[in-house]
Amino acid sequence: MVENSAAVQKAGGTRIQREKRAAILEAGLTVFAEAGFRGATLDRIASEAGLSKPNLLYYYPSKEAIYEALLHGLLETWLDPLRALDHGGDPVEELLAYVARKLEMARDFPRESRLFANEILSGAPQMLPVLQGELRALVDETAGVIERWVSEGRLAKVDARHLLFSIWAQTQHYADFDVQVQAVLGGQDFAGAAAHLEQVFRRMLTV
Known part of the structure; x- marks a missing residue:
């Protein structure tokens, strides 16, 4: 996911420059997901990326710059x-x-999910303006669509925003609490999770 992130595409440059930025972001994702922002160091990220520290600093001037680029790319995804x-589809x-799709993302991008969760648990120092701006606007727009579906009798009566919170919580749990899930189940079971969540939400949403 990092290789195709918005941060790499926006940065542009030659193919080699794009590849090195992607390698740095991939390394940063690994290190931040394991050590958190405070525990991560530029030396460790450079080593993980297979670059010297001066070479890394040519592309990103600080640990904060790498972290911010990762978070903004992840939020877009x-x-x-x-x-x-589809606002015109079956609700x-x-x-x-x-x-x-959210459950698939928890399965395919667990490091990204944990990185984002750690940012939120830390008070969202880097992302709070985006959460209050872009994310809130998109949630408001989506909530308006859900509320219209409810008013048209095409969807059971639900609180649109709390519905979205429930979807996020119940899907991202399988990434953010992966250790707990595997300890209880003896391994991950995304097929079982998918069947369970479809049953839960279908019953909740069907008129």
Whole structure:
């Protein structure tokens, strides 16, 4: 996911420059997900990326710059499935598809999910303006669509914003609490999780 992040694409440059930026972001993701922001160091990120520290600093001037680039790229990826909701589609099926996509992201991008969760648990020092701006605007727009579906009788009565919170919590749990899930189940079970969540949300949303 990092190689195709918005941060790398926006930065531009030659192919080699893009590859090195991608390598730095991939290394940063690994280190930040394991050590947290405070525990991560530029030396460790450079080593993980296979670069010297001066070479890394040519592309990103600080640890904070790498962290911020990662978070903004991750948020864009996180929001894409919500933007993809078809406002003219079947409400239940559209929301179930969103649930399924969020669970797939928890399965495929666990480090990214934990990085984002750690940022939120730290008080969102880097992301709070984006959460209060771009994210809130998108949630407000989506909530308006859900409320219209409810008013048209095409969706059971639900609180739109709390519905989205529930979807995020119940899907990202499988990434953020991976150790707990595997300890209880003896391994991950995304197929079982998908079947369970579809049943839960279908019952909740169907008129």
